[in-house]
Amino acid sequence: MAQDSHITLERNIGANRILLNGKDVSARIRERDVTEGASRVSVHPKVREWMVERQREMGLGGGVVMEGRDIGTKVFPDADLKIFLDADPVIREQRRMDQQHVKGASAQAMGIRTSRARTGATGRALHLRSWPLTTPWCSTRPI
Numbered sequence: 001m002a003q004d005s006h007i008t009l010e011r012n013i014g015a016n017r018i019l020l021n022g023k024d025v026s027a028r029i030r031e032r033d034v035t036e037g038a039s040r041v042s043v044h045p046k047v048r049e050w051m052v053e054r055q056r057e058m059g060l061g062g063g064v065v066m067e068g069r070d071i072g073t074k075v076f077p078d079a080d081l082k083i084f085l086d087a088d089p090v091i092r093e094q095r096r097m098d099q100q101h102v103k104g105a106s107a108q109a110m111g112i113r114t115s116r117a118r119t120g121a122t123g124r125a126l127h128l129r130s131w132p133l134t135t136p137w138c139s140t141r142p143i
Helices: 032-041 045-058 071-075 089-100 106-130
Strands: 007-010 017-020
Touching: 007 045, 045 071
Parallel strands: none
Antiparallel strands: 007 017
16 A cells, blocks of 8 residues: 555645645644554554655755654664654643644543553564664754
């Protein structure tokens, strides 16, 4: 399925867009079900390898800012600037809630917290073998 997909980074002043087979998915890729699905499928080495190649293609022209666990180590190991940011799970949960505009919804908050904890633990366990999380050797790590 992934091999038949075409992902494009459309650069615009103010905000870039991500197109999947010509359709704007910029907002959709940040929704909860998509991020959870991405965590589930990204444990497969072939999927990760395919995505690394697509991300490299998107960054070919330079001038991009990308975020993600493998951007500074696997995707762009020779990037001019790497910043390694990490946050407490509670802070990540709050940020996600703010992004999804679900403030005050305790049931949803618990779902996000449980999902993030499960995804984090599962992801860490599964990625330890083939794609361990590492800090890029020349990255800047704000205090």
